[in-house]
Amino acid sequence: MTVEEFEEFYARTVARLTGQLYVMLGDLYEAQDVVQEAFVKAWNRRGQLDRDGRPEAWIRTVAWRLAVSRWRFRRRTADAWRRSGAPPHVEGPGPEQVALVDALRELPAQQRRTLALHYLCDLTVEQIAGETSLSASTVKTHLARGRASLAHRLQEPRIEEEAPGA
Missing domain, CATH: 1.10.10.10 (Winged helix-like DNA-binding domain superfamily/Winged helix DNA-binding domain)
Structure with a gap:
């Protein structure tokens, strides 16, 4: 996929993919973020995307996996905070x-x-x-x-x- 083809692919699909991920995730900002990150990853492998024949599906799958990874990270972080308790109170500067x-x-x-x-x-x-x-x-x-x-x-x-x- 050439640079021009990739730009056209992006322009044609970004709104649709963001909408799909929004429905899947329930969070518009998260959907926008993971779709953009997936497109960045796709940019680096645009030659392979063309050979795969399903670049939109690839973007959607990568965006979903990014969202799942973020959920897992947040859950592990929340679990760690619960196990360790709240941080101690620190006085402000005098x-x-x-x-x-x-x-x-x-x-x-x-x-x-x-x-x-x-x-x-x-x-x-x-x-x-x-x-x-x-x-x-x-x-x-x-x-x-x-x-x-x-x-x-x-x-x-x-x-x-x-x-x-x-």
């Missing part, structure tokens, strides 16, 4: 974490990356230099500037005490 994230967002991207690699990933200056293709002195500069910038941004605002009687 004001300090929110302030830190906001301050980090204001840093230049390379400083932010360098700080994350050093403090979160526990990489040495030399390891960061190797991973980022920066010189060790540039990494040190980014660390120093990033720390200074964070210190400035994270300072507690000072409340001016009013003079008595003012």
Whole structure:
């Protein structure tokens, strides 16, 4: 099947196949998704589709099998959640974490990356230099500037005490 023939086949059959899978599955979005995925798989074997003589049946069968695989995956996932119980409750970030994230967002991207690699990933200056293709002195500069910038941004605002009687 040539590219033009495949495009014509797609245009002629996609709506019909989607409708058929919709009836089989009861979910239009799932039907659209599995039919599209089946056509992608068919594209890679369009030469064989022509020899088989039933390309529409092949698409329909592949789409159905994709849907069944998804159902099985969802069922196994749901079973695993039931066996393990609900995930533990995790508290949201506190004001300090929110302030830190906001301050980090204001840093230049390379400083932010360098700080994350050093403090979160526990990489040495030399390891960061190797991973980022920066010189060790540039990494040190980014660390120093990033720390200074964070210190400035994270300072507690000072409340001016009013003079008595003012």
